[in-house]
Amino acid sequence: xxxxxxSSRYLVKRTGEKVFLECVQDxxxxxxxxxxxxxxxGLRLIYFSYDVKMKEKGDIxxxxxxxxxxxxxxxxxxxxxxxxxxxxxxxxxxxxDSPYTFGSGTRLTVV
Amino acid sequence: AQSxxxxxxxxxxxxxxxxxxRCNYSxxxxxSLFWYVQHPNxxxxxxxxxTSAATxxxxxxxxxxxxxxxxxxxxxxxxxxxxxxxxxxxxxVSDLTSGTYKYIFGTGTRLKVLA
Numbered sequence: 001x002x003x004x005x006x007s008s009r010y011l012v013k014r015t016g017e018k019v020f021l022e023c024v025q026d027x028x029x030x031x032x033x034x035x036x037x038x039x040x041x042g043l044r045l046i047y048f049s050y051d052v053k054m055k056e057k058g059d060i061x062x063x064x065x066x067x068x069x070x071x072x073x074x075x076x077x078x079x080x081x082x083x084x085x086x087x088x089x090x091x092x093x094x095x096x097d098s099p100y101t102f103g104s105g106t107r108l109t110v111v
Numbered sequence: 112a113q114s115x116x117x118x119x120x121x122x123x124x125x126x127x128x129x130x131x132x133r134c135n136y137s138x139x140x141x142x143s144l145f146w147y148v149q150h151p152n153x154x155x156x157x158x159x160x161x162t163s164a165a166t167x168x169x170x171x172x173x174x175x176x177x178x179x180x181x182x183x184x185x186x187x188x189x190x191x192x193x194x195x196x197x198x199x200x201x202x203x204v205s206d207l208t209s210g211t212y213k214y215i216f217g218t219g220t221r222l223k224v225l226a
Contacts, residue, residue, distance in 0.1 A: 004154075031212055040120070042201065042218040043155075058213075090154060096212045099145055102154040 003027075006091050006103040013110050019078040021106050023091030031096060032074035034058075034066065037088040037105070046089075049074055050096075081110045113138045115204045117217035125225045130174075130189040132220045134202030137183065143205040144185045145214070146176055150198045158200075161185060172196070197224045 007022035025032065031050050035043040035058075045058030047066040055066050063085060067075045074093075078085055088107050092100040118133040136142060143162045147155040159170025166178045172195075176187045185202060202217040 033213075035216075040218060043214075043216040045213065048213065092155075092214075094212065099157045099160055100155075100214060102147075102156075104154040105152075107152075 004091055004093050004101050004103040006089075006106050008106050009104065011106055011108045013078075013081050013108065015082060015110055017078075017081050017110075019081050019108070019110075021076040021078075021089055021091075021108070023074045023076070023093075023103055024072055025074075025093040025101070026072065027093070027101075028071065029093040029095055029101075030071070031094050031100075032068065033092045033100065034064075034074065034076045035090045035092065036060070037090055043090065046076065081108075083110050086110045113140075113142065113204050113206050113215050115202050115215055115217040117200075117202050117220050119220050120218065121221050121223065123223040123225060124192045126194055127191050130187070130192045130196065130222065132187040132200050132202075132222065134185045134187065134217060135183050136185060136202070136204045138204055144176075144178065145203040145205075146170065146174070146185075146187050147201045147203060148198045149201065149219075155201065158187070192222075192224045194224050194226065197222055 004025045033048040034046045049055045049068045065077045090105045091103040094100040114137045116135045145160045146158040149155045159168045161168045161178045169175045199219045199221045203214045206213040
């Protein structure tokens with residue numbers, strides 16, 4: 001089975017901190033995605049990457065950046081965390097013609 | 112642009128009764144459609160997918176969905192609800208307009224199963 005692993009299940013950070021959320025997949029997928037999930041809003045795409053060192057903005061990229069130095073790893077970076085970035089963050093990976101596989105999510109609280 | 116609308120934010124059913132979760136989509140292309148389920152504090156799990164092979168799609172745990180092009184619908188059904196079906200369900204359409212395989216999610220339907 002494809003595995004998508006998010007490094008932290010729960011995270012509490014202070015306002016203004018730089019935050020790294022890590023995601024690793026083990027099936028050589030070219031596409032990787034970061035979503036945030038908020039009640040009533042569903043999942044919204046932050047950034048995605050379809051190849052190493054490539055990145056594309058999603059629907060809500062403001063306040064975030066990403067890094068993909070290796071094919072299996074896709075990192076989401078909050079340059080200066082703010083309370084409105086408190087959310088559930090979900091990473092996914094997939095091939096272009098197959099369904100995504102999701103990680104278990106990281107619930108981030110910014111205080 | 113593609114979009115997906117889940118018509119109910121919450122659905123309650125009694126155990127053993129049928130489940131219907133409604134989803135309408137908008138797409139300029141022949142879409143790929145999916146249903147995912149999310150149990151509390153978990154990631155999303157694929158229930159089923161439609162990719163134009165057959166209009167009635169069977170998924171895991173007894174769920175199925177029917178693609179109706181004339182109604183632009185992809186409703187999820189199950190004949191008999193089980194307590195373990197209580198979860199949030201997401202209808203998803205794939206976005207091929209950008210040349211990459213992005214998903215567009217509905218806002219979710221939370222299913223409650225009453226004993």
